[in-house]
Amino acid sequence: MKFPASLPSSHKTLLVHIVNVLSQDERFCGIGCSGSYASNSMDQYSDLDFVIAVKPEYHQEVMSQRFDILNQFNDILAAFTGEHVGEPRLIVSLFGGDTVVHVDFKFVSLPDAAQRVDDTQVLWERGTMLSDVFATRVPQYPQPDPQWIEDRMWIWVHYAATKIARGEYFETLEFISFLRFSALSPLALKQAGLTPSGVRTIEKRLPEFAQKLAKTVALPEKESLISALMHCVYIYLELQQKEHVVIRESAKAASIDYLEQLQ
Secondary structure: OOOOOOOOHHHHHHHHHHHHHHOOOOOEEEEEEEOOOOOOOOOOOOOEEEEEEEOHHHHHHHHHOHHHHHOOOOOEEEEEEEHHHOEEEEEEEEEOOOOOEEEEEEEEEHHHHHOOOOOOEEEEEOOOHHHHHHOOOOOOOOOOOHHHHHHHHHHHHHHHHHHHHHOOHHHHHHHHHHHHHHHHHHHHHHHOOOOOOOOOOHHHHOHHHHHHHHHHOOOOOHHHHHHHHHHHHHHHHHHHOOOOOOOOHHHHHHHHHHHHOOO
């Protein structure tokens, strides 16, 4: 195996062990690693993101036995399935040892391995089975749809404002976090030509934008929340100007007016 220079030694030991064990299973035809491994941007805090390509005729069987498959590793501490991120094929786990490492395993039928969001690196394969599937499709990270966001933004702003008015401050905090993750940061990253992966490493990738985003972080207090939500509006309007969208002018005016009346 050829490893990225950024791979920590502790992660390397675990990765090699996992590949050596899983490659003995005749139902598997390839193992890849995505995420920071694929982009050579790992550090001691990084996850290991495995893609396990399964022969199609065994996929259902493997899906029903995933925990049994992983429980053969003595250093696995805990694991659960990934429905919370809309990915039931995923097992999220924690491995112990000298260093505790977060490890994800996604068990996919071999043809489905072509659908990926980054340049997943092949760690092991039978012949060239996984490489051949990867060659059929270019990786593509989901891009935010500016019109989809515009169609919803002013309803979101009004909704958050009503939560402030009602005194539901912690719920408002969560909703402002949703705006940062689902609308503001993805648009800013897309416009900068970067992978629009929510707020992940936004401080490093877009430091000037991150300074603006910091003004949307609030305390569970009325004035602080109004200010944070208003800054969400300011940031969005700036981003909106760079997109070709049908602006929902009436909803925009009504929502901003409602928010301003809370001050």
